[in-house]
Amino acid sequence: MKKLFLSLTTIFLSLVFVQPVMAITATPSATPTPDIEEKYKLIVQENVSSIAAKLQEKVNLMSLVGYVGKITTISSGNLTVDSHGVLLQVTSTAKTVYLKNNSTIKVTSLAIDDKVIIIGTSIKDGIIQAKRVSVIKDEPILVKTTAVIAKVVSVDIKKKTLTLTINGADQVLTLSKKSTVKLDQFSAGQTILGIVKEYDGNLSISRAKTL
Secondary structure, X not given: OHHHHHHHHHHHHHHHHOOOOOOOOOOOOOOOOHHHHHHHHXXXXXXXXXXHHHHHHHHHHHOEEEXXXXXXXXXXXXXXXXXXXXXXXXXXOOOOEEXXXXXXXXXXXXXXXXXXXXXXXXXXOOEEEEEEEEXXXXXXXXXXXXXXXXXXXXXXXXXXXXXXXXXXEEEEEEEOOOOOOOHHHXXXXXXXXXXXXXXXXXXXXXXXXXX
């Protein structure tokens, strides 16, 4: 019996102390591989380029300028435009759009003395890089100026008008842009000498004095 007890004890101890030991290994940290790093760099570069392009587009929009004038010279797609006495050099790019009567035209369709609206970017003083060149109608402004002797019918200071009898008919005249007429100095029944301007059927008075 004693021998049996010793045998069982020996077997038990061998089971406890002779168990295989499980190796504990550290979990590798999640470090990016070279391929993943390159992908990250590419994504960052693409985003930076996209943002830079959008910012540049906003800057270009903010620097847009516009002029109206007549073409004086045409050379290899570049124009010289007289804008109210100031000569502008207008350059073009592959993206420049030319319009006439709301239709796209070629630069070769432009002609000397065409009246145009130039929309573009100011490169430096007097030089415009055109984004759009639109040909518009050059309608002459015909203003007829005459001196008249007329009788004052009424004066409306609030509306800034003067009613005169001209050639047997009562005419309502407004004040011209550079008029020196002071309406409070005139009254009905007076006879005046006035400088009258007629444009598009409308009459205005620029100067007047009582006789």
